[in-house]
Amino acid sequence: MRKLSYLIATSIDGFIGDVDGEAEFFTKYIDEKYLAHSLEELPDTLPTFARRHFGIDDRPNRRYDTVLMGRATYEVGLPQGFTNPYAHLKQYVVSRSMEEAPAPEVEVVAGDVVAKVRELKRQDGLDIWLCGGADLAGQLLDEMDELVIKTYPCFLGSGMPLTRAGFEIRDFALESVKSFDGGVVITTYSRKR
Structure with a gap:
């Protein structure tokens, strides 16, 4: 069965962006080793334009073949014309207000997102990347495997x-910790079931 993986950037105090969700400021902490790690270990999570820039767009997906994101996360790239931001992945945008995505490759999920994730998990394929944001992560916390x-x-x-999940203790097991010269630390946890 496929896993739902919440892979997200955060500050030390647990914020994924400013109050509006803007998080461009995180990029100043990216050093050469972190970038090399991202290109080698997490290339599926790079937007298609970045994969092209780094010459890795022809690489097959290694870990994820599906991305799930909230409307606000998806809309970040729209002013720059990125209507199909992850062309190398099957893309789902969860929204109650967006009737149709501006790109035919992007599917809008307006109904029961938990049911949709359970359906996706039962399908064959690589894992599912939950890209953001806070409301969607709160709805799917009990479905997260990693x-x-x-x-x-x-x-x-x-x-x-x-x-934005309510208080409840949910146990995860530490799988790995990797740190980089610029101070970024990647911590991986798996769900204890």
């Missing part, structure tokens, strides 16, 4: 939280 938390060395004080 957390890949990229912690950046900054403290924001407030902003968009990692998830």
